[in-house]
Structures are given as structure tokens and as C-alpha cells.
Amino acid sequence: MKTQMKFQKILSLGSLIYAAVMFVFALSFLTGDMAKLTHAYTDRHMSGMGVSAQSCIDLGQTFVTVMEIFAIICVVACAVVYITSTNSRRNYYITNYVVSIAVSAVFAITALAGIILTIVVMSSYNSLDWTLLMQVSDMYESLDRTDAVLSGSQVTFILSFIVYLLSICVALLWVYNLIWKIKLMKGEKALLEGSFVQEAA
Secondary structure: OHHHHHHHHHHHHHHHHHHHHHHHHHHHOOOHHHHHHHHHHHHHOHHHOHHHHHHHHHHHHHHHHHHHHHHHHHHHHHHHHHHOOOOOOOOOOHHHHHHHHHHHHHHHHHHHHHHHHHHHHHHHHHOOOHHHHHHOHHHOOOHHHHHHHHHOOOHHHHHHHHHHHHHHHHHHHHHHHHHHHHHHHHHHHHHHHHHHHHHHO
């Protein structure tokens, strides 16, 4: 039981920290090369494609808003873990079961929303004709610089998939923790009942 209790304490703290990480990531989603290139595309209105670029920016801003909300919900859920002492109880009660399931569900739903929105934004972003950016010579030192930036423009999406896949891992760890706790509690109860029977005999 000591190992499990140590695990649940680490999981509780780790989940809270990771919820904060997701919030920071959502805030920083529209930064770096993706933002620079998309805004440059929009400002130039090249070949009438500025509207498409603006749509991509709008989708990115939607991602930020929605995922910030989900991250805050995750932080609140983790705070409830501490309020109900789910992080430190030796024996779980109904409230602790509910909280554990709720935290797992919140992280899983956040992951699902994050992955879906990432795919939507990435699809819009990749549909733009980025070869036109090579015409923006005043923004880059050389064509090589433009190629370098374009080749790294998928980093944001890769990071996003990693962040939200790890959120699924957090959700699964809460399920694992709950199953582990239930098994140990049943084992302890069986031992106590067996000891009681022996004493009564």
C-alpha cells in the first residue's frame, strides 16, 4: 500500500503541473514560425489567398481559447484532488472514486479536443500555398532562410500532438491508480476479515 500511496501523490502533483503545462502551451500556440508566416501571408494578400490565411489564423485563435479553458478545467480538477485528499488517502470513499474518474475523464476529453483542433488548424495551414512566401524577399535574408523557416513550420503541430497524447497517458494513469487502489483495499479487507475470524475462533 505504501508504494501505491507514493504513486498517487506523485500522480496528483504531476497532473497539476501538466495541466499548467497545457495552459502555457495553449497560450503559446500562435507564436513562432507559424504565426510569422501566416501573418505575413495575410498581410500580403497574395493572389487573393489572404482570406484563407486569415481563416487559418482564426482557427488558431479558436484553438488557443478553447484549449485554455480545457487546461483551466484540468487545473481545477487537480485542485479538487487535494481538497478531497484523494492524493493522500489510504482508503478511498465514494468522493475519491468520483474525483479520480472525473480527473481521468477531464484529461481524456482535453486530449481529444486538442488533437481534433490541432488536425483542423494543421489542415487549414497546410492548404495555403506557401511557395508564394518566397516572394516576400524583404522579410528574409535569402531564399535559403525562407526554405529553412518553411521546413520547420510543422513543429507547432508536432508539439501539440505530443502534448495531448501525453494528456491521454495522464488519464490512463488515473484509471490505473484507481484499479490499483481498489485491489489493495480489497486485499486489506480480506486480511482483516481473516484475522478477525482467527481471533474469534
